[in-house]
Amino acid sequence: MKMGTALIYDEEMTKYKLLWVDPVCKIEVPERLIVSYEALVKSGLADRCVSIPVREATDAEILLAHSEEYLEAVKKTPFMHLEELMTFTQKYGDVYFHPNIYHCAKLAVGATLQLVDNVMTGKVRNGMALVRPPGHHSQSSAANGFCVFNNVAIAAQYAKKHHKAKRVLIVDWDVHHGQGVQYCFEDDPSVLYFSWHRYEHQSFWPNLRESDFDSVGSGKGAGFNVNVPWNKVGMGNSDYLAVFFHVLLPVAYEFSPDLVFICAGFDSAIGDPEGHMSATPDIFAHLTHLLMNLADGKVCAVLEGGYNLTSLAQSVCQTVQTLLGDPAPRPAQLGGACESALESIHSARAIHKKYWSCLQHAAAPFPEEPSSKNRRLAQQGGSQGPEGDAGGDAQKEEPEKVEEKEEEEIVWPEPLRRVAPSLRSALLLPDAVECPDGCARFSPAHGPGPLERARLRKSYLKESEDEASVTLLYNLTALLGQMEKNEIRNGLALVPDVSMAATLLTSASLSKRVLLVWMGEGPVPAQIIEDEKTLVVHIDSMEPHEAQSKYYIPITLKKGCGDTAGVVQAVLGLLLPLGYQYEPGLVLLARPPGCQVKGGLWQQLTCLLQGLALGHTLVLLQENETAPVGITASGLLGNAALSLGPLVAPGPEDVGSFEGLRLRLQTDWPLLQTTAPEKR
Numbered sequence: 001m002k003m004g005t006a007l008i009y010d011e012e013m014t015k016y017k018l019l020w021v022d023p024v025c026k027i028e029v030p031e032r033l034i035v036s037y038e039a040l041v042k043s044g045l046a047d048r049c050v051s052i053p054v055r056e057a058t059d060a061e062i063l064l065a066h067s068e069e070y071l072e073a074v075k076k077t078p079f080m081h082l083e084e085l086m087t088f089t090q091k092y093g094d095v096y097f098h099p100n101i102y103h104c105a106k107l108a109v110g111a112t113l114q115l116v117d118n119v120m121t122g123k124v125r126n127g128m129a130l131v132r133p134p135g136h137h138s139q140s141s142a143a144n145g146f147c148v149f150n151n152v153a154i155a156a157q158y159a160k161k162h163h164k165a166k167r168v169l170i171v172d173w174d175v176h177h178g179q180g181v182q183y184c185f186e187d188d189p190s191v192l193y194f195s196w197h198r199y200e201h202q203s204f205w206p207n208l209r210e211s212d213f214d215s216v217g218s219g220k221g222a223g224f225n226v227n228v229p230w231n232k233v234g235m236g237n238s239d240y241l242a243v244f245f246h247v248l249l250p251v252a253y254e255f256s257p258d259l260v261f262i263c264a265g266f267d268s269a270i271g272d273p274e275g276h277m278s279a280t281p282d283i284f285a286h287l288t289h290l291l292m293n294l295a296d297g298k299v300c301a302v303l304e305g306g307y308n309l310t311s312l313a314q315s316v317c318q319t320v321q322t323l324l325g326d327p328a329p330r331p332a333q334l335g336g337a338c339e340s341a342l343e344s345i346h347s348a349r350a351i352h353k354k355y356w357s358c359l360q361h362a363a364a365p366f367p368e369e370p371s372s373k374n375r376r377l378a379q380q381g382g383s384q385g386p387e388g389d390a391g392g393d394a395q396k397e398e399p400e401k402v403e404e405k406e407e408e409e410i411v412w413p414e415p416l417r418r419v420a421p422s423l424r425s426a427l428l429l430p431d432a433v434e435c436p437d438g439c440a441r442f443s444p445a446h447g448p449g450p451l452e453r454a455r456l457r458k459s460y461l462k463e464s465e466d467e468a469s470v471t472l473l474y475n476l477t478a479l480l481g482q483m484e485k486n487e488i489r490n491g492l493a494l495v496p497d498v499s500m501a502a503t504l505l506t507s508a509s510l511s512k513r514v515l516l517v518w519m520g521e522g523p524v525p526a527q528i529i530e531d532e533k534t535l536v537v538h539i540d541s542m543e544p545h546e547a548q549s550k551y552y553i554p555i556t557l558k559k560g561c562g563d564t565a566g567v568v569q570a571v572l573g574l575l576l577p578l579g580y581q582y583e584p585g586l587v588l589l590a591r592p593p594g595c596q597v598k599g600g601l602w603q604q605l606t607c608l609l610q611g612l613a614l615g616h617t618l619v620l621l622q623e624n625e626t627a628p629v630g631i632t633a634s635g636l637l638g639n640a641a642l643s644l645g646p647l648v649a650p651g652p653e654d655v656g657s658f659e660g661l662r663l664r665l666q667t668d669w670p671l672l673q674t675t676a677p678e679k680r
């Protein structure tokens with residue numbers, strides 16, 4: 001499996017800047033690239049990447065997304081003097097030109113294409129292009145929003161044309177709507193464009209009607225454009241994760257791309273003068289992690305915006321460190337999405353329910369009047385929608401600010417260092433079972449003493465059990481101990497009795513919270529269910545034996561864990577939100593005998609769960625079922641799970657039971673929410 005993360009950067013792209021006074025453009029400075037690259041060097045991350053040189057894009061490549069007349073016009077700018085540059089700039093919005101910007105814009109496109117070449121030919125697994133000028137606002141015949149050529153749009157066309165990419169996903173987490181990308185792929189079903197963006201009912205730049213959630217693409221492209229507008233500022237980590245779990249990821253897994261681009265703008269991070277959001281830099285580690293098992297891990301992150309030099313540099317490092325496979329940080333204490341975000345999530349899911357089977361039965365009916373429409377009508381003095389419109393926040397909103405307040409200093413904690421244990425994956429296997437390469441067979445420093453043996457035997461074994469069973473239990477607790485001391489990142493154990501091993505580990509764990517994911521036939525040992533510090537999520541076909549409680553959550557699938565589409569939607573929409581909110585110190589993934597989860601999905605699950613508990617995942621397999629050992633080890637080693645292929649619709653009755661579960665649980669677990677609480 002391909003490893004390696006490319007980093008593409010050249011300081012030539014810092015050699016242009018604003019040559020006159022323009023309060024809108026003054027934030028787009030060369031230091032954006034300098035501080036980002038320096039942070040990568042200082043943190044040692046740059047050295048761990050594969051350094052790939054930039055190149056200039058050719059005319060033909062630029063023409064993949066731009067008109068000839070536009071390219072010809074831009075070609076003239078290197079020879080212009082100041083007045084001519086200013087006049088030329090006037091033709092476009094919120095952008096500036098410079099004698100060297102055409103050269104840098106060609107390098108920004110070329111850098112992105114170099115990244116695509118290296119990822120698509122398997123020289124590296126993934127990578128990041130640190131470029132400026134950014135690209136996602138530029139259009140076929142127009143520069144806009146600091147952008148000259150649309151780096152990612154060109155690269156997506158290039159990947160289709162030269163690398164036979166069939167389905168390309170573009171995730172635009174920049175705080176502005178990348179309208180240039182939306183326009184480019186409006187009617188193209190082979191490119192799924194997702195963007196969230198500050199919108200404030202069309203009152204925020206670029207103030208476009210087509211940035212709202214009801215722009216879904218047109219013609220054959222209907223459904224392949226997903227907009228999530230932020231109608232308030234201050235969106236935080238919980239809002240971002242909720243959009244990933246309940247909008248982007250279900251659709252992305254159903255789309256099953258063979259290449260993923262991230263329009264990695266970091267003006268959506270705290271402290272940014274444009275975004276005014278509250279999400280902290282470490283959230284980009286989780287957003288990146290959650291995308292890394294799509295497209296067999298082929299992820300190309302391309303820098304877009306980001307104007308607070310501190311949060312920009314921290315966010316770039318968080319992203320690259322995750323691309324390199326380092327353990328994810330602890331997510332800052334998560335709650336549910338705020339009411340405004342829930343409205344946006346609800347609207348996006350509702351408008352897309354007819355295009356995506358994962359939303360077919362899930363998305364609640366459309367709110368009576370989309371709040372944005374009401375607000376627009378109000379602003380244009382049109383008639384109000386029905387009394388107390390769905391917007392909810394309409395009557396509460398303070399009058400539009402006349403101008404931005406003086407920027408007060410916003411501070412946030414520096415992201416914690418993310419230390420990768422020296423040993424990544426330790427396997428506890430019977431001697432007869434060979435250890436997959438890349439892993440280490442676990443053997444504790446010393447064996448159990450007589451007292452230890454007696455205790456283990458008394459607590460967990462019947463008298464008859466032989467010494468080998470005692471040794472195995474002891475080794476399990478030793479492996480757990482080394483994981484919880486962060487000497488080992490994750491592990492796998494083949495055990496004679498998954499229930500007994502899970503019982504031992506949950507009681508022996510020093511973590512304040514343990515997440516146990518039980519994939520298949522129960523019963524889950526009562527001792528575990530009653531254990532206050534363990535959250536059990538049990539996915540199975542059987543009606544649960546135990547009553548559901550806050551810490552025992554049975555998810556029923558009519559066709560059982562063999563139903564890949566059903567399991568994927570249960571994992572994305574229920575298990576992951578629960579896990580992120582619970583914030584466990586340890587994740588146990590139990591595969592009881594007869595588990596039906598198919599190989600590729602099992603690896604997806606093994607990989608996705610590593611976003612929790614600093615990657616401390618311990619997988620329990622049934623001794624006589626050695627088939628999953630290889631793929632489990634591969635996932636634990638950080639190899640991207642193979643793509644599942646396009647997913648069919650989950651069964652309506654399953655989705656019905658998921659929604660019922662969501663409604664019952666969301667008071668205790670608000671990150672499960674997908675709709676705003678009913679208006680009183």
Ligand SMILES: NCCCNCCCCCS
Nearest residue numbers: 094145146176205304305
């Ligand atoms: N404060 C509103 C003016 C926005 N000016 C353009 C911003 C372009 C961002 C590119 S990511």
Ligand SMILES: [Zn+2]
Nearest residue numbers: 174176267305
């Ligand atoms: Zn932006």
